[in-house]
Amino acid sequence: MPSALRSPVLDTLGRRITSGELPAGAVLTLDGIGAEFGVSRTVAREAMRLLEGLGLVRSGPRVGIVVLGHDEWNVLDSRVIAWRLAGPGRVAQLRSLTELRQAVEPLAARGAARGASAAVRDELVAIARRMRALGEAGEGDHEEFLALDIRMHQLVLRSSGNELFAALAGVVSVVLSGRTHLGLMPVHPEAEALDAHEAVANAVAAGDAAAAEEAMARIVREVRGALDARGSSAQQPTNSASSDQPVSAQSSGAGGVKSG
Amino acid sequence: MPSALRSPVLDTLGRRITSGELPAGAVLTLDGIGAEFGVSRTVAREAMRLLEGLGLVRSGPRVGIVVLGHDEWNVLDSRVIAWRLAGPGRVAQLRSLTELRQAVEPLAARGAARGASAAVRDELVAIARRMRALGEAGEGDHEEFLALDIRMHQLVLRSSGNELFAALAGVVSVVLSGRTHLGLMPVHPEAEALDAHEAVANAVAAGDAAAAEEAMARIVREVRGALDARGSSAQQPTNSASSDQPVSAQSSGAGGVKSG
DNA sequence: TAGTCCGCAATGGTGACATGATTCACCTGC
DNA sequence: GCAGGTGAATCATGTCACCATTGCGGACTA
Missing domain, CATH: 1.10.10.10 (Winged helix-like DNA-binding domain superfamily/Winged helix DNA-binding domain)
Incomplete structure (x- = not known):
């Protein structure tokens, strides 16, 4: 088989x-x-x-x-990334990937603001709204929040008009799920992150490229800060994730995360 | 064999x-x-x-x-990139790649400013100096200028402290050589580009991360502008490059371009 | 006409064999 | 005693014949 x-x-x-x-x-x-x-x-x-x-x-x-x-090594290949993310040094790998996100996603947001379809624009604002609802509800469903987060970033990357950015969608979803499952997420989302996600959605929906880029840069900068804060203090994440939590099996392909 | x-x-x-x-x-x-x-x-x-x-x-x-x-497709794989760059749609591919450069290289310059070795810093300023000499000499050696350009960007990417950025060194070198060999370069380098390259080298040498990022952003923005100007007016580049000019054979590995 | 069944054509996988290239060790010659 | 060449061992590489498996598609039936 x-x-x-x-x-x-x-x-x-x-x-x-x-x-x-x-x-x-x-x-x-x-x-x-x-x-x-x-x-x-x-x-x-x-x-x-x-x-x-x-x-x-x-x-x-x-x-x-x-x-x-x-x-x-072909460190940009999804399989290599998945393997390294499942082994020791996952925190370092996560940091490299986050830095790549930091580079790419703002530009992708800019592209999406210019070229996203109407359906994508609508879905983005719907996702942002739902994320805010979940976030403000406090002890919400972490998994659903994660799924929405992933979905949003994938939509942006795939609507960026650049196939190379779109090809990173799978990687980004692995990074996001890795981040939460490794315990590098705050117990409930920061208001700042909520605002930034909403700003991205609104800017893309409105076709405001500059605002979309700026807001996405805010998101990923915040992510990076959180990762640095945790990663520098302890090599091992606080959560229970020594080596038996594969983070995610595969990443390539049409990343299976669906949402409203 | x-x-x-x-x-x-x-x-x-x-x-x-x-x-x-x-x-x-x-x-x-x-x-x-x-x-x-x-x-x-x-x-x-x-x-x-x-x-x-x-x-x-x-x-x-x-x-x-x-x-x-x-x-x-794994559009980020060097082989796929090389194949697509050798076929029709090379201009579109070049645009995607340039946009990726635009995303990555400024951050790579920032990293290099923080972590490059002393030898790399020295070589960067030497390269910038030589580039200026060649550029101001007017009808200089295009190939040597290209080699220096490639070498500089590779040094920055490989010194960025991020292996994912370093992995793009081969891609960038293909893009650069493709750009000149497709006739998308001005007959002699713009003063602006010369200044920006020198600024990158000096900023990295001085360890000024912000300046390095800004200068590198200037370089790649200028590149993008030139590409858009040519690419939008004519699908086919003006130069003789219909389908018999393979641009460059391979890209992965330790990119064979050497320089002083 | 709809549903099921069976055959076929293609990959998936195995074992044995010949080939070719490279490295190591030995052996000769100075 | 040392250097260089020659040989053999060892591994990948390429080829072939064979059987198992698997889906698609047409045929057959109700």
């Missing part, structure tokens, strides 16, 4: 390498892989080929399959 | 799909691929697996290998 892309071989090996359990320079062989996972050499070869395409390993005759250093 | 990653099968198929020659929904078979390229089914399978990992195709029993829509 595993369609070779979701082969346990690929997944396990990828996680081992990105986690550092298999350090750079470590050598594997197809026979070894096949023996360990109980698969034939062909499937081991294909998994290895995928890993090679991700820049995690290089293979050559007589030398076997050597693990490459992290500076050779 | 081709190590399967650089297999002509993978390359040709990737280019055909990204160029639209094989539209979404088109169906391939392993036997067909093997027959066309004169390879066995196994190697065709591995190439197909790579393509599947890039999100270009999906394969299933009885259905064969179906080409996916461009919204499923």
